[in-house]
Amino acid sequence: MGRQPCCDKVGLKKGPWTAEEDRKLINFILTNGQCCWRAVPKLAGLLRCGKSCRLRWTNYLRPDLKRGLLSDYEEKMVIDLHSQLGNRWSKIASHLPGRTDNEIKNHWNTHIKKKLRKMGIDPLTHKPLSIVEQEDEEPVKKLEKPIEQPLGGPTSYCLTKDSNNSKNMSLSYNDQLMAINLEYGVEEVPLIDPESIELIGSNSAMSSSTCTSSNSSNDSSFLKDLQFPDFEWSDYGNDDNNNGVDNIIENNMMSVWDVDGFSNWDLLLNDDIPQSSSTFGLF
DNA sequence: AAATAGACCAACCGCAGTGCC
DNA sequence: TGGCACTGCGGTTGGTCTATT
Incomplete structure (x- = not known):
């Protein structure tokens, strides 16, 4: 017996994501956390398969992503x-x-x-x-x-x-x-400890250059205004010398990263931190 | 200015791995 | 133990942008 497809592809949308779809997905995950991806599109009101939602989130919408060229x-x-x-x-x-x-x-x-x-x-x-x-x-x-x-x-x-x-x-x-x-120096190429990764919590504006998507439908400027409470979409990886780490330290940033990727989001979501709170969770 | 080629990257596809029943 | 559901991963595709002719 063959394996079932990951989703019923009939009537499902493919191709580039629209801003509206992004918004729905982000709102859903912020409200509910990550649950089984298969259920996400239905619950979030998206005509996408769960796999597509997961990919979109992990590769593009996750707030802890750096944008821009690699240093x-x-x-x-x-x-x-x-x-x-x-x-x-x-x-x-x-x-x-x-x-x-x-x-x-x-x-x-x-x-x-x-x-x-x-x-x-x-x-x-x-x-x-x-x-x-x-x-x-x-x-x-x-x-x-x-x-x-x-x-x-x-x-x-x-x-x-x-x-x-x-x-x-x-x-x-x-x-x-x-x-x-x-x-x-031979010894000088460290592995970065994921636990040490942090995000900017300041209110400085995100430079438009960090929105690297060439797809107009992916205009992520709206992300800035989204429901991440006072959250700064990080552009620390976009500086010329990759001094982002220094920036992070200087800005008293807070860890949002975790090994499984989301336990901190879960913490945030489950702790009833007011959306208007300027504290983006202290971990 | 238009056509074409090349570069870039988001998204898709299909298989593998894992956990649960 | 085998089947199934789900997630993760790596390869590939195709659309868009940019540079060149």
Whole structure:
């Protein structure tokens, strides 16, 4: 017996989400928390399948998401992690708070892959292309899965803004590694503890540039006005130097992140904190 | 100004994993 | 133990935007 489809697709809407749909979904989750996704569309009055709702929420509507391009530091993290974990995007994303697996995957495919190739590094194996080509000619030697190594280990690269210039491209692999160690130090690529991730609670306006969706129907400006009480849609990941962490500390921000993603929301919702409260929950 | 190509990214698809009955 | 429901994940698609011709 075949498996039932995740939802009855007849009459269900597909494609880009409208602002109205976003609003409904956010209001529903803020009011009720996350329950079984299958029931969400019905209860929220949406003509979407539960899966679509979950995806929309986790990849776009969650208030703890950073928007905007990945910083150099985040890119380096992604490369390091990819060298250890391969295409396990969700695992990689778990080390980059505020970033989704989808976002990282897209960024990898559209930016990082190209940069690595320009540097003469094979994005699949994280080895110099010359070596990979040699190995391709020797089919006996099978390419192995990237070996698990500490972050900052020999498969990490220096991928700074000038990594595209010919100077860097001409570096040997060993020189590149040396450059990495000089720039960051081998021990210096920390894993970010998810528990330490916090969100801005100030009232500064969200810059429009943080609304990166190119889809006009996804105009998320309304998100600012939504029912997250005095909640700041974070743009701390959007600054040039990724000094967001500093901003977070300076702004006395509060943790909204949790391992399971939502226990804090649940706390908020269950504790009868008034919607008008300027305290966005202290955890 | 229009056409085309390439880049980007949100969303979809289908399979795998997990937990419950 | 097997079937089912549900969630999570990674690969892929397709629409939109931007740059180039």
